[in-house]
Structures are given as C-alpha cells and as structure tokens.
Amino acid sequence: MIRFLLRRIATMAVTLLIISALVFFIIKLPPGDFLTNQIAELRAQGESASIAKAEFLIRQYGLDRPAWQQYLVWLGVMPGPNGFSGLLQGDWGWSFEYDKPVVDVVGDALWLTLLVNFAVVIFIHVVAIPIAIYSATRQYSMGDYIATFIGYIGLATPSFLLALILLYYMNRWFGISIGGLYDAHYAGEPWTWDKIQSLLSHLVVPTVVIGLGGTAAMIRRMRANLLDELGKQYYVTAKAKGLGPTKALVKYPFRMSLNPFIADIGNLLPQLVSGSVLVSLVLSLPTVGPILLSALKSQDQFLAGFILMFVAVLTVVGMLVSDLLLAWLDPRIRMGGAR
C-alpha cells in the first residue's frame, strides 16, 4: 500500500512537472507578453511614468530573460531577481492586469469555485441517480421515455442561455437578482452569517444551471450501466435468494454500476471548473472561470499559469482519490493479481 502510494505520488509529481512546462510555454507562445503590450500602448499615449513602472516590473519578474529561464524561475528551481521564489516556494507570482499578487486576485474566487462545483456535483448525483434507477428498472415504460426526453432537453440546452433566461425572468417575476454569489453590498465584507445566507440563496440557480447538462448526461450513463448490470447472473442469484427487489437492486447491480463514476472523479473536477466559464460570466459569479478567461486574453502569464496549474493539480489529485476509492470499494482491484 505504502509502496503503491509512493509510486503514485512520484508519477503525479512528474505529470505535474510536464503539465507545468506545457502550460507555461503555451501561454508564452503568442509574441510578447502583458507588459510589453502595455508598454507599447503607453508609449503611444506618451505616459513615461507608467512605462517606468512597467519596465521595473519586467526586470522584477525577469521577463527580459529567455523563456526557459522564466519557466524555471516561475517554478522556483532557479534563482530569480528575488532569489528562489516560485510555485514550489508558494509564491504564485504577480498579476499584472490586477496589479496585485495572484494570491489576492484568486483568493476568495478559488474557494467559491470549489464551493459552487461541490454543490453542482452533489446536485447532479442526488438528482440523476434516482431518475436513472427509475428509468433503468422500468425500461421502455412511459416514465423511462419521459426521463429520457427531459434528459435530452437537458443535454441540448446551452447552459449560458438557460442562465440568461433565468436571470431575466427571476428578476421580472420575483424581482430578485440572481447574479453574483452574494448581494453586491457584501463584496469585500468579512464573512458574516448574513453573507453566508446570501451566498446560499444565490447558490441555487447557478447550481441548477451548471448541473443540468451533467445531470442529463449522468442519467443516460447511469441508466446504461445499470441496464448492463441488471442482466447479470448475480442479480438473478440475489433474487433467487429471496431478497426483495429494492434491496437486491441496491446491494448488487447498483453498487457495481457506480464503479465508472468513481473512476470519473478525476475528470469531473477540472471539467466543472473550466466548463462553467460561460455561465459564470453570464451570472457574474466571482469564480475563477472568468478570471482565467481574461488572464488568457491579456497574457497575464502568472495568473493564467497559476489557475491552469491549479486545475491540473485538481485533476491529478482527483485521479488518485478515485483510484484509492476504487481500490477500497472493489476487491477485484484491491487484490487483483494477488491470487
């Protein structure tokens, strides 16, 4: 077990290293960077004071050095102008666009993103699993067809469109604004009970909007998985033992049909972060999606790089978690080959 964990952590480290290199060089691929673009713009306007500041920043962050050196400095394995100070040391860099350290820009957004996505994941599972069980056990019944139809609508509806529609009608019918994750006047306030309440009430619509597509997809997949398992012999055995239909279903085929979803946890997390960008923009949610988008557009390299690395870490950790969960839940994996 320990050996396995160590081996996995070593591969994770290597994977992350490769991802970091890819991320950095892809961000650097377009010519220039945020500061040189800004300097060019400022020159055109003749603002020498700001130019001086920008040039100071260029030196400060070593942007005048070759790209591979910048990469190593960013990573924290090569001394920059301020000595070793990179991701490995916990220094996430400076956002030129916001003129703040990256940590201050993403700070709250990171946790809110995780919160929204966690809510979405819960929503998807809570809604999708019962519907899937219903439609799998009553295959080709009226209820199955209705669930399937709603599922297809859910799959086909662009979530940002749904967000826009809800935004408009919620305001028109109930006079409430559903934009943002809390009422505007709480922005920048410390976390109080009122603010949390406001957060929770604002969470409902984004959760539903973001989760709808995932729910529909999950219903389809879960239904298919369950249908496969329902035909298996061990389910017949369970019934032949005299187990009631619900108990037999939940203990045997349902448990089996969960495996692919556990295996998918690693993919789920990053997908939700990057997948909800449009909705976040429309609903003006203070999550990292919109920040990432603007950072990529303006070549704010440290900010974009950090967010992408964050997603990468989520993926890799998610994979590890799902592997460990699978091993815990499925004895065939836990003891496979040990025969």
Add this chain to the structure above:
Amino acid sequence: MEAPILSVRQLTVDFSTDAGNFRAVDGLTFDIPKGRTVALVGESGSGKSVTAQAILQILSKKARITSGSLVFNDPSNGGSVDIAALPAESDTMHALRGGRIAMIFQEPMTSLSPLHTIGDQISEALMIHADVDQATASRRTMEVLDRVGFPDPKRALGTYPFELSGGLRQRAMIAMALITRPALLIADEPTTALDVTTQAQILDLIKELQAETGMSVLLITHDLGVVANVADEVVVMYRGRIMEAGSREDIFRNAQHPYLQALMRAVPRFAMADDERLTPIREVKSASLATAHAPERIQPAGPILKVEHLTKSFTLRSGWFAGKSREIRAVSEVDLSLPAGKTLGLVGESGCGKTTVSKMIMRAITPNAGHVLFDDGTGPKDVHKLEGEALTTYRRSVQFIFQDPFSSLNPRMTVYELLTEPLRIHDIGTSDERYERVKQLLEMVGLDQRALRRYPHSFSGGQRQRLGIARALALEPRVLLCDEPVSALDVSVQAQVLNLLKDLQAALGLSYLFVSHNLAVVDYIADTIAVMCRGYIVEEAPKSSLFRNPVHPYTQALLAAVPDPDIDRPLDFTKLRTGGFSQPSAWPEPFRIEPGEFGVMKEIEPGHKVRMGRLTAREAA
C-alpha cells in the same frame, strides 16, 4: 403415496418479443417426488431453464406464465401453495424463494457478486429467511461452508469469489442455497462450467447433501452422462414440450421417443466401436465432400508437426499493492508428434496449458525453450525461426478453429467476406476464382450458397462453427489446430461438427491437433491421445491402449470422472473423493514430481508413454 414436493401441471410460459409471441414452455406436466432427483434434459432453447425460472418466479420481464399450475407442497408444515397464482413480488413468494426452494446456477463466477465476500453473500441468504443475528448467521455460514468442503471455513468467510477456484465457487453457491435447508433445490446446469474431476465431486456433494437433508433436486442439464449418474427420474424436453418422461431405467434402457433415441445416438461414449459413427439429430449432407480430394503435395517422411521440449513460463505481476511478481510455468517440456493425416488429441482440464501449446504452434506465443518443427515434405523446419516467404507459407499450412463460434466471426462481415478474407490476405486468385472457391468451401461444410450474403448472427451455433471450419479450410491447409471446437455446442450439433471434421480429414488428408477437455469427444475423433496436467504431458498413447490401460494416476482419475451416458457404468464417487489428482507433488510414487522438476517419459508399451518422477529417472540412468 406421499404428495410430491412440486407438481407442475400444464405449465405454459410465453415470451412477448418485438418479433411476436413465442411459447417457450408448452403444457409441461411432471412431478418432483420428495427426496428424489428429477432431471430435466434437453438441448439449449428447449425451455428447461425457463421452467426453473418459472418455479421461482424469476422470469425475465418479457416472459409470463400464461396458464398451468405449480403446486408446492411444503413438507415442513404440510402447506400447499400454487406458485403460478402468486404475484412475483409477494411476501409468500419472497419467503419461498431461497427459503423453501433454492437454486444454483451454471456459471459460479458470474452468479456470485464480485464485490461482496462469500461470507456476506451466504449469510445474507440465511438472514433473509430466518430471524437470526449476524453472529449466529456467521456461525451457521461457517458450518455450512465446512459441510460443502471448504478447507478453512473461517478464512472463507472473508474471501471474494474471484479468489476461489471454479469448484470452490460452486461449493459456495451450494452452501448459499442450502443454508436455509430448502425442501427443493433447483440446479441449473450446476457442473457444465466445471472440469470433469470437479464435476464428479460436485455431483457427489449434491447427492450426499440430498441424502442428509431429504430434499428434492430438480437437475437441469444437457449432459446425458450426468443424468445417468445422479437422476432418479428423467424428463426429456424439446421445444418446450415433454418428449418422454420416466424413471432412469426406462429412459436409458428403453427409450421410446425418436427424439430421445436420436439424442442418445448423438452423444460420444467410451467403448464405441472403431468404425462406429455418431448420428446427429439433424444430419447435414455435404454434396462435394465425396468427390473432394487432397491437393497433390509431397508428403513428409516423418510427422508433419513435431513439438520438442516446449517450455513456457509466464510472469505474473501481482496486484497493485504488492510489488512481487511470480513466475508460473504453463508448459513444461512438452513433446508431441503429429503424423500426417492423423489426429492427435490433447486432453486436460482448464489451466493445464493445452491452449498455450496450440498458441505456440501457431506462433502466437514464443516459447522459452524447445522447438516446434513443421515438415511440409522438404524436411522439418523450426517454426519459430521462419521468416518472410517461408513464414507466410507456414501460416497458410496451419490454420486454427476456435472454441467460440460466436465471437470468432466478425459480426460486421458477410459470410462471403469472412471466407475470402484469408484468400485476400494471401493474395490468392482473382475475384472470380475466390467466388468459386468460397462456393466450394460452403458446399464442403454442408451450407447453402445462399448463405454468402448473410451475416454471422443469422446462423445457429453449429452453422457458425461450420463457417469457422470453412474459413480455416480456405487456404488448403495441411494442419488444423482445433481448440475445443465443439465444447460450446449442443450434443446434437456436436455430433454434426465432429462427423464433418472426420469426413474432411478423410477427404482432404488433413492432420488435426484436437484440444479438448472432453475425453469422450477426443476418444471419438483422435488416433493418439496426450493427457496434459499442470503443463506436463503425463501420458500419451494410441487411444485404444490409453482407455484400456491408463497408467498415470491423473489419467485414471480423469477417466473415472467422466460420466458415461450408460447406467451400467456409474461413476465411482468414492474413488474421486480424495482429490489432489492434479497436484504433481501429490501423485503417488513413482509418478511424483517435485516442483521445479520435469520427470521423464517412459515407454511402457509400443507408443504408450507415461511421465515418471525423479526416482525412476535415476533408476533409468
């Protein structure tokens, strides 16, 4: 007379499918007396499993009991209930199912949930039906596991099905069925997926338990040998109807119905006369076979295929969490020789290495040591050193027939495409010539030309296997490797395919390496038989002397374990009870082989060789 445990009267089960209604069971009537074994015999699709499912009301959603009654008389309380009239999910039905009527299934691997321990699954059966706590249930589970022959019941509680051998899994299934002390046990092909020695042990166990508990058994099987050995009464089904029913004596001594008579004639038995031919229920005529003849080729002076000291080890990488790897020797020092135009039978239980040998001959696996020599008339050549043109020629000369006729034909190709594919790969003939050749092949295996445009799914198992044979013949091979070619087929169809193979050999001068676990089948088709166990050839002999005088303890056990469809030759269960036949280190002297050793083959009469252990090897030296 005492009331039967179960009386089935005019039972009719209908399936409603998209293609219309289909009557799977049609007016079935029979009784299961108390404490007796009734065998329900028939080919696949005869409705015997559907009957079993109807008794437990676990039919698939498409099926429905349309009429008839299933009266169950519970001997424990004298109550009597008509199962057919009960709703499938009623409390009475739940209590009956698993409680008073229990069932075991064919495939012990898939019948047990891989995610739950044996202990969990067995004790669950008890806890559903009896008001016991977990501790009592575990204790009872251990008792019943001990009874069905688990060596360490306490440890077995925490094991998962995939950690067990097929035989132990089926024992666990039996434990699960019997823990509630049911009045009726339905065994649906309980031993079909097991090796013969294991089969004999499981049948023995069921018989013993029946004597102990006085339960009745409904045994569903297609194997007349099993029926002859364990059944008291026999019901023969065909297409949902009873063809013939009666006591075992009546059925085997005095079969009346033509279908039953035909079925009996289609099963290969030991002690068949040399020129006796099986009679398939539906004979397939091949028009061109009588006129077909072998292509003019130089015949090799010696054997056409020779295997010398073939050894293969596999490295097992054990699980995720343990880093150690183990080496398993699958094939140890195997010597075989296949004379041209003859059949060499390779017999052994699952996992003995027989398929590995055939794959090495095919050059699908590279051996660790030893050679495969092929002689096309120009002298023996090492197959694993062939390259380029010579290799292509070898591939044409040696073709393979697979076990599973369903997965060995690409469902997206028509028969024409399937049969011309070998010709296209080897770039033989123009498209007109290929068309002619394919027509000829189809005729040879007794299929109609109209089959050409159809896809494999529209053929039955036997027809598909004949397509597989036609494909193997496309390149005019000299050697056919047949890996369990009939074990997935019904007995009647099996006879068809075996006869076809025999006829083809006679007409085309083919040489067969026939791999099978079924001794009777090998006995029918082979000239020489090699018995394999744990990677060793333990005995090799012309078939007459092998069956007349089996010397090796493993061969003897194997022969003793095959149930013969002849009630005058019953299985000797006590002899098979000891077990350990397939452990080379447990064989008695002078056959004992210690791990890591090979032993030597000793010729005891002309052509009859037996593997001896180290002691004898030293004496010989």
